[in-house]
Amino acid sequence: MEKLKEIIRDVPDFPKEGIVFKDITTLLQDAKSYQRMIDLIAHRYIDEKIDLVLGVEARGFIMGAALAYKLGKGIILVRKPGKLPYKTHSTTYELEYGTDELHIHQDAIKKGQRILIADDLLATGGTVKAVIDLIEKMGAEIVECAFLAELKFLNGQEKLKPHKVFSLLQF
Amino acid sequence: MEKLKEIIRDVPDFPKEGIVFKDITTLLQDAKSYQRMIDLIAHRYIDEKIDLVLGVEARGFIMGAALAYKLGKGIILVRKPGKLPYKTHSTTYELEYGTDELHIHQDAIKKGQRILIADDLLATGGTVKAVIDLIEKMGAEIVECAFLAELKFLNGQEKLKPHKVFSLLQF
Numbered sequence: 212m213e214k215l216k217e218i219i220r221d222v223p224d225f226p227k228e229g230i231v232f233k234d235i236t237t238l239l240q241d242a243k244s245y246q247r248m249i250d251l252i253a254h255r256y257i258d259e260k261i262d263l264v265l266g267v268e269a270r271g272f273i274m275g276a277a278l279a280y281k282l283g284k285g286i287i288l289v290r291k292p293g294k295l296p297y298k299t300h301s302t303t304y305e306l307e308y309g310t311d312e313l314h315i316h317q318d319a320i321k322k323g324q325r326i327l328i329a330d331d332l333l334a335t336g337g338t339v340k341a342v343i344d345l346i347e348k349m350g351a352e353i354v355e356c357a358f359l360a361e362l363k364f365l366n367g368q369e370k371l372k373p374h375k376v377f378s379l380l381q382f
Numbered sequence: 383m384e385k386l387k388e389i390i391r392d393v394p395d396f397p398k399e400g401i402v403f404k405d406i407t408t409l410l411q412d413a414k415s416y417q418r419m420i421d422l423i424a425h426r427y428i429d430e431k432i433d434l435v436l437g438v439e440a441r442g443f444i445m446g447a448a449l450a451y452k453l454g455k456g457i458i459l460v461r462k463p464g465k466l467p468y469k470t471h472s473t474t475y476e477l478e479y480g481t482d483e484l485h486i487h488q489d490a491i492k493k494g495q496r497i498l499i500a501d502d503l504l505a506t507g508g509t510v511k512a513v514i515d516l517i518e519k520m521g522a523e524i525v526e527c528a529f530l531a532e533l534k535f536l537n538g539q540e541k542l543k544p545h546k547v548f549s550l551l552q553f
Contacts, residue, residue, distance in 0.1 A: 222467040222468055226467070232467045234467045236466070236487055236490070237489075239457050239458070240434060240457065240458045240490060241456050242454060242455050244456075245457060246451065246454060249451055263411060266444070272440060272441075272443040272444050272447065273437070273444075273459075275444075276444040276445075276447040276448045277448055277450075279448075280416070280452065281451065283413060284413050284416075285411040285415075285416050286410050286411065286416060286444065287407070287411050288410070288444075290440075294440070296393040296397070297405055297407070316407055319411060
C-alpha cells in the first residue's frame with residue numbers, strides 16, 4: 212500500500228494557498244497502480260449484496276465506473292446542476308463559503324436497493340454526506356462509502372456516521 | 383446492438399429547445415448493458431498496442447475508466463479549466479456560441495505514446511478534435527477515438543479525419 216501512497220503527488224497551494232492537494236492522476240496513469248487500486252477495493256465487496264455503484268462527479272466517475280465494471284454492476288451518477296437531462300432529485304449543502312447543489316435522476320434508484328458509494332478522496336465528508344441524504348430520501352440502503360484515499364486529520368468518517376466507510380489509503 | 387440502442391433514453395428539449403438529448407444513464411445503470419457495452423468496445427482493442435486510455439470530462443471518464451481497467455492500461459484525463467492541480471497544456475476551441483477550454487497535465491503523455499481516446503457521444507466532434515490537437519502537440523499518437531454512440535447526421539467523423547473513429551451504436 213505504501214507504493215500506492217507514494218505515487219500520489221502532493222501539489223502545494225491548490226486549489227488555494229496553504230492547501231496541499233493530493234493529486235491522484237499520477238496513480239491513475241500508472242497501469243499497474245490503477246489496476247491494483249481497483250482490484251484491492253473491489254475485492255472487499257465481492258461477496259456483498261450490491262445493486263448499484265454510485266459515482267460522484269467527476270473523479271468519482273472514474274472509481275465508480277471501474278468498480279461497477281469489475282463487480283458486474285451498473286453505475287448511477289450524482290452530478291452538478293444542469294448536467295442530468297431527465298427529472299432529478301436534488302440537495303443543497305454547505306461549503307466553506309456558500310452552498311453547492313447535487314442532482315440524481317429520479318429513476319436512478321428503486322426503494323430498498325443497496326448502493327455502494329464511490330469517490331476518490333474523503334476530506335471533510337461534506338459532499339458524500341449530501342449524497343447519502345439525497346439517496347436515503349429515495350429509499351436506498353447504503354452498503355458502504357468507498358474511497359481511494361482519506362485525509363484522516365479532517366475526520367470525515369465522523370461526519371458520515373453511522374454509515375460504513377472504507378478508504379484504501381490514509382494520509 | 384439494437385437492445386443497447388433501445389435502452390438509451392431520448393430526452394426532448396435538453397439542454398435547450400429543439401434538441402433531443404441521448405441520455406445514456408439508463409444504459410449505465412443496467413448492469414448487463416453496461417458490462418456488454420464495455421466488453422464490446424474493449425474487444426476491439428485487445429490486440430492493439432495502446433499505452434494509455436484518455437477520458438474526456440465528465441462522461442468520458444466513465445467510458446475511459448472502465449476501458450482502461452479492462453485493457454489493463456492507465457487512464458489520463460482531459461478536464462475543464464481549474465480542475466487539474468499540476469502544470470497543464472491547454473487548448474481553446476469554438477462552440478456554437480463562444481469558446482471553451484480543455485486542459486491536460488504536462489506529464490500525462492510522453493512523446494510517441496499511443497493513446498486511445500474515449501468519450502460517450504460523437505456529435506459534431508468539436509470537443510474530441512480539440513483533444514486531438516492538444517495531445518498531438520505533446521507528441522502523442524492516436525490509436526483511435528472510441529465512442530459509445532454517434533449521431534451520424536452531424537457528421538463528426540469528417541471533422542476527426544484522418545484519425546480513426548469507432549462508435550458502438552449509431553443514431
